[in-house]
Amino acid sequence: DTAVSQTPKYLVTQMGNDKSIKCEQNLGHDTMYWYKQDSKKFLKIMFSYNNKELIINETVPNRFSPKSPDKAHLNLHINSLELGDSAVYFCASSLGTSGVHTFGSGTRLTVV
């Protein structure tokens, strides 16, 4: 059973489009995250939800909107996609305060 699954794995889209990435975890974790990994492999946190409540919202354009319908799901919607949004987006989850993350396998977004 996949612990943290995100879909789609690959996403190629044109500038200006709107797209969504879905994430689900079956670990019973209480916190979920979205990270962006750029072409230099730098990983930066974008959002974090604890028990469906937004707790971290880093400096991210408001074209990015997370949504957590329940503790097991955290989706990412991106409006008006730009070339600079091209990256790999990782979903992750953790339990408690140690913050040990379990990561999904990533969504490679390419904006053309």
Add this chain to the structure above:
Amino acid sequence: SQQGEEDPQALSIQEGENATMNCSYKTSINNLQWYRQNSGRGLVHLILIRSNEREKHSGRLRVTLDTSKKSSSLLITASRAADTASYFCVETSGTYKYIFGTGTRLKVLA
């Protein structure tokens, strides 16, 4: 940049040799974690060391922590080709605050 620094950026060794990676962090940490990322995959948690610990072992991994210097090192002993990956340190401070290092790309030659 708020990102932690890791060195070296890239490391190439022969199978059987030891690999050492260093991490400099910036905050007052609760704990420091190390993750591995194989090419095209997600990150996998390796080991966590708390701020009041100085050394921790897990299998072929040994992690040290020096809070006075805000640094940590990861040693992989008797490396294998399967250890080829990128390794990231992650400083955990406050509540739900995680800062990833810049990563070390390790290549183990068979």
